[in-house]
Amino acid sequence: MSSPHASPRPGLPALRRLFSPGLLFALPFLVLFAVFMVWPLGQGLWMSLTDRALSAHAPSFIGLDNFTEAFRDAEMWRALGHTVWFTVLSTVPLVVVALGMALLVHTGLPGQWVWRLAFFAPYLLPVGVVGLLWIWLYQPDLGLYNHLLDALGLTQYAWLSDESVAMWAIALTTLWWTVGFNFLLYLAALQSVPDHLYEAAAIDGAGAWRRLWSITLPQLSRITVVITVLQVLASLKVFDQVYLMTKGGPNNSTRPVVEYVYDVGFTGYRLGYASAISYIFFALVVLASAAQFFALRRREK
């Protein structure tokens, strides 16, 4: 007995509902989603409970051993620390500089095309290119930056081989490479600030700075929160540029947690342990998202 409007024709109502057109439309996605996301998530969790290795020996169930090992693993904590440190170091300038760029470009000065190209083009470079380029820029004896610092009479740095500088250098590269993305998001947001606000302010005789502080910036506060959230989540996932520029060095001082997973799994062949660390990292991402979500909700109340 099917409800009259669910199936207009009688016969096999259950089957008809199962293969309803809606499900058929969603099916290709759902299959890919199940095979390449849900299943790997489950398999990763299962592997984290075994001693699976990249070798012939059959994995055996070892309970939470991988997790207890991870929590005592100083290298893992160090790598997590590097990830968090990089996130702080990169997120702040990636939001602030993007905002500054967007405000300046939005003023409608001539040469819009050039500014957008200059600030956004690096975002289009494959990370392999970014790595090659910045290794060369940071080269201590021949690189551009040390030559420039020298010409200005300033101290030169062993950018990527000095433990106290390397993470800053990577953050700087990341700023150059990806700030264009946030810049475009800000630019789009600026275009949707309603004109009448500025017109009203102009009538009231507010100057340019006043308009910036009292209209533009408050109007951008929501998008700033969103951009910051997205940036934190993106920065937590850092791997590519670090791996390519320093391989996590010098002395593992820049190795982020994603690289630790890679090193443990694909260099050390311990897939089970690598899965456990993946899940610890996942927990960090979920925690960060949840924290930001609740902060956002409180703010909007």
Next chain:
Amino acid sequence: MTSTETPVRTSSAPRRAVPVRPFGRPPRPARTRTNLTLGAGRTTRVLALTVLAIGAVVWLLPMAWAVLTALKSDQDASDPLHWLWPEHGFTLKAFSTVWERGDLPLWMLNSFLIAAAVTVVTVLVSAMAGYAFSRTLFAGRRWLFVLTVAAVLVPPQILIVPWFQQMLTLHLLDTYAAVILPQTVAPVMVFILKKHFDSLPRELEEAARIDGAGHWRIFWSVLLPLSRPMLAAVAIFVFIGAWNNFLWPFVSTSDPSLMTLPVGITSVKDAYGVQYAQSMASAVLAALPLVVVFMFFQRHIVKSVATTGLGGQ
């Protein structure tokens, strides 16, 4: 009436009347804005322009330096005394050496094929799922959508190990399929397209439905044509992501003939050692495709990032 050709129906809802907005240029010319956001004062304008110009120079400098290095001989590139201007003049030798090795064009082709395949599959599959979640009813629709939205949180980085295990089991490592398939799952695009379909008016479909059109026809001939700007935005975004993706292609391929550009080019660094001119020549060649595309399609790419970049927030 069953005929879909009934002229009365279709023409009663003229295309123009449908507000296909989300994009379109900003409603007012930039000049009005100038006076609104920045004072009309000359000093402020000159100051802003100066800051902007310095910023642009700083941002373009690395790329200029790469081109400059690539135009030197290897000997001049590593000459600390003449670090700016080459002692023996400019040469295209580094470019020809790199190009003739032959792997760079191959990696570009691989990147293009893989990114194109990822884009076509992702856009089609996500649009269909978006349609299903937006316009149809089926058992489990609600919680499947909740699951999809929740999956936006999952960083692909944590799936590398299980994906690798999966491809190992399926004997797919070092194949295009291994590189492409995991990249086609894009819950965030399903979410964006679902919200987009939600925002489209239903009158046209109603008309088509009365004319006897089924779901596929409504999806393919009514909604997709209306969604061209959104589909383009999603496609551009997916393509750039796939073109530049590093970690998974890096893990899943070890055969140099299957490598994508971002992965292959890093092996150049190891192969060339300190030959900076050649290393920069390959960097410039590898950077060229997307930068040139950007110059021609700047407006579309900017729109794409602005609409998809926020993940529909």
